[in-house]
Amino acid sequence: MHDRLVAIEHIVAQHRHEHGALLSILEEVQRTSEHNYLSKDELAHVARSLTLPLADVYSVATFYAFFNLKPQGEHVITVCRGTACHTRGSKPLLEKVLTYLGISLEDDGSATTADCRFTVHTVACFGQCALAPVVSVDGVIHSRITEKQLLMLIDALAGKKEAVV
Amino acid sequence: MDSNQVHVTIDGNELDVAQGTKIIDACNLVGIHLPSLCYLKDISSYGSCGVCVVEVEGAKRLVRSCMQSVQNNMVIHTHTQRVLAARKTNVELLLANHEMTCTTCERNLNCELQELAQQMGIRDQRFVKTRKKPLALDLTSLSLVRNPNACILCNRCVEVCRSMQSVSAIQMTRRGLSTQVATFAELGLGNSVCTNCGQCSLVCPTAAITEKSSEQEVLDALADPNLVVLVQTAPAIRVGLGEAMGMEEGALVTGKMVSALRTMGFDRVFDTQFSADLTIMEEGYELIERIQKGGTLPMITSCSPGWIKFIETFYPEQTDHLSTCKSPQQMFGAIAKTYYAEKMGLDPATIKVVSIMPCTAKKFEAGRNEMDSSHAYWQHKGVVGEDEHFCDVDYVLTTRELARMLKRLGINFASLQESQFDDPLGESTGSAVIFAASGGVMEAALRTAYEKLTGNSLENLEFSALRERKGIREATLQIGDLACKVAVTNTLGNARVLLDQIKDGKSEYAFIEVMTCPDGCIGGGGQSIPSHAEQRSKRIESIYEEDRGKQSRKSHENPSIQTLYASFLTEPLSEVSHHLLHTHYTKRSAWDY
Structure with missing residues (x-):
């Protein structure tokens, strides 16, 4: 933990005089964190280094969807739940993925496997409605995806050789 | 017309108002009270509720009167059909997610949202x-x-x-x-x-x-025949409770309050003002000692528990500046369960001390681990064991909780006869009364310190410079050959200014009084709601009226305090005093959680 605090202080020192420093700092702290999220300790350390109230830093961190407050999986699967994707079966697709990974969505609309390999969450729309259903895996958009294709992708990422039937 | 004034027309009333005045405040000047659920004059202007909208001629949309300032020749209509409909819709939107549990709600009949819903004739939850x-x-x-x-x-x-x-x-x-x-x-x-x-x-x-309510615990204690339940009332309650019981703002209700508490079933009705006088003795001598022996200066008062947690959290390196005196609430508890118990032959374990406070932080203070010196006193004497633990103060009720209880018990407050506090912990001087108003502790301490240090009688007891209603006030009192510079402040934002001066080595004061709440305890967080500036002015007036009417106005002249020292504590800052009446502080951090 000590090394991490020193690293955070370094990040803060680099940005503290910039306009809107807090956002740049939080972005970099998250990017350099082990599971791509901002822990309570890290947020508190940022607050302390900038002499900002804890509640203010928390307010900013919770406002932006980009910031994660829970550990994220190594691989992020984003299922579009917009109207077009919904009519093309994104709901069963989402349910299938969750069942396959053995997790269920929490109140914040995301779920991460216990081993932190996979995180699943939803978005309202990717703006790719003509290609519905759309799923993004680690930032790559997969159009008109089927359950089978998606599960194969997951298996590939998980390092499993056999395809799912 | 003054160039700083603008001319406006509000519902046909023409008037000139200062530039920069918010429309909502200008409307008040012509007797029109616009509803708002978010605006707080001079404190919060957020524009979230949308209930204060008005129609301004020439403006396309309705205007939030708490956000928009008046402009020259503005013509404002405050109750057109469009305005009334928009207000109603906005309240309905606020009600969409609201728990509709008014009958079981603590703020039932004292709720701004409920009142507006009622006024607007909203009868159902229209939005999902x-x-x-x-x-x-x-x-x-x-x-x-x-x-x-x-x-x-x-x-x-x-x-x-x-x-x-x-x-x-x-x-x-x-x-x-x-x-x-x-x-x-x-x-x-x-x-x-x-x-x-x-x-x-x-x-x-x-x-x-x-x-956090303690009403039921207090009712349970009152119903228990094996307990002796003592009550102490803070100075600010006597000017706040009347309001909560439907009397005029700032009504001075000391005698009625005592009668009401006796009717409720408290075994003895005592006064925190007794221990406020005691605080002045200890704190006054502590100040004199620090000045004479070169102790940490400025010394800062320690009566206000919100302030204590603030300095512990945000300026932990400065807690040595705090007087080590406990607050009057805690001094009362410690004395009640030792001196008074001994005097009356009571088993301290059967005594319950209930405080009526204008303050929510007093609940936290009473629960602090170190606030159990009476138990330590008896444990040291071998009377109680470690496992028979008790605190100095058992329950703290706010003004609001007491008002609710009085209503519940059917006590017709306004018609009660006046009665007197019990002896000996009910006797107090004018110095103790003024603890309720910002500047009062300082004034009281100066009254005593001056006389003790010079041996002369203080002619003018009222320090007008300390009674001004501004953020930070200062005064210099010539005590013999010592020019004693003091400062008084209230609210923690203002306290920060004085602490930063100390931090920078620029503080010129010997003594500082800090109160957490605006205008001091009369504006405390436990007082009746609402508690705006005009109301607080009336409460302050009543406090000074009570001070002027007191037989004695200097703490060291309180006969019961003199007896307490003669028969129990020996002298201020004695060993017994240190054990029972003084405390220590905890270093906290603003970033640990």
Whole structure:
């Protein structure tokens, strides 16, 4: 933990005089964190280094969807739940993925496997409605995806050789 | 016309008002009170509720009168059909996610949202709920309870905590439909930098923040024949309770309050003012000792528990400046369960001390681990064991809780006869009364310190410079050959200014009084709601009226205090005093959680 605090202080020192420093700092702290999220300790350390109230830093961190407050999986699967994707079966697709990974969505609309390999969450729309259903895996958009294709992708990422039937 | 004035027409009334005046405040000048659930004059202007809208000629849209300032020749209409319809819709929107549990709500009949819904004839919840399941209550604090389900996101609490108190324990978090007021990581007020001042609970338009109630515990104690239940009343209660019982603002109700408490069944009705006089003795001598022996100066008062947690949290390196004196509430508890118990032959374990305080932070203070010196006293004497633990003060009720209980018990407060406090812990001087108003502790201490140091009688007892209503006041008192420079402040934002002076080595004062709440305890977070500036002025007037009427106005002249020293404590700062009446502080941090 000590090394991490020193690293955070370094990040803060680099940005503290910039306009809107807090956002740049939080972005970099998250990017350099082990599971791509901002822990309570890290947020508190940022607050302390900038002499900002804890509640203010928390307010900013919770406002932006980009910031994660829970550990994220190594691989992020984003299922579009917009109207077009919904009519093309994104709901069963989402349910299938969750069942396959053995997790269920929490109140914040995301779920991460216990081993932190996979995180699943939803978005309202990717703006790719003509290609519905759309799923993004680690930032790559997969159009008109089927359950089978998606599960194969997951298996590939998980390092499993056999395809799912 | 003065160039700083603008001419406006409000519902046909023409008037000139200062430039920069908000429309809502200008309307007040012509006797039109615009409803608002978020605006707080001079403190919070957030424009979230949309209830204060008015129509301005030439403006396309309705205007939020709390956000928009008057402009020259503005023609304002405050109750057109369009305005009334928009206000109603906006209140209905606020009600969409509101728990409609008015009958079981703490703020029932004293709720701004309820009152507006009633006035506007809203009879159902027109809009669908967007919140799927209720949010969890925050029960982590000893002083306050937060119920986010009652919250309308008006931002008032966030703003008083941030700008008035400079604490920022809470903030708006998340966004859109998920927005809620929360502490860091939702750990709760009890695990935050919250000082328990309760100003948030005073300004909350609903029951989203309320005091943690001890009403039932007190009723249970009163019903228990094996207990001796003593009550102490803080100075500010006698000018706040009347309001909560439907009397005029600032009504001075000392005698009625005593009668009411006796009717409730308290075995003895005592006065925190007794221990306020005691505080002045200890604190006055402590100041003299620090000045004469080169102790840490400036010395800062320690009566206000919100302030104590504030300095412990934000300026932990400066706690040596705090007087080591306990607050009057805690001195009372310690004396009641030792001196008084001994005098009356009571088993200290059967005594319950109940405080009536204008303050939510007093609940936290009474619960602090170190506030059990009476137990240590008896344990040292071998009378009680370690396992028979008791605190010096058992329960703390706010003005609001007491008012609710009096109503519940059917006590017709306004018609009660006046009666006197019991002896000996009910006797007090004018110096103790003025503890209720910002500057009072300083004034009281100076009255005693002057006479003790010079041996002369102080002619003018009223220090007008300390009674001004501004953020930081100062005065210099010539005591013999010593020019004693003092400062008085209230609200924690102002306290920060004085602490920063100390930090920078620029403080010129010997003694500083800090009160957590605006205008001191009369504006405390546990007082009756509402508690705005004009009301507080009337409470202050009543306090000074009580001081002027007191037989003695100097703490050291209190006969019961003199007896207490002669027969028990020996002298101020004695060993017994140190054990019972003085305390130590905890170093905290604003970033540990």
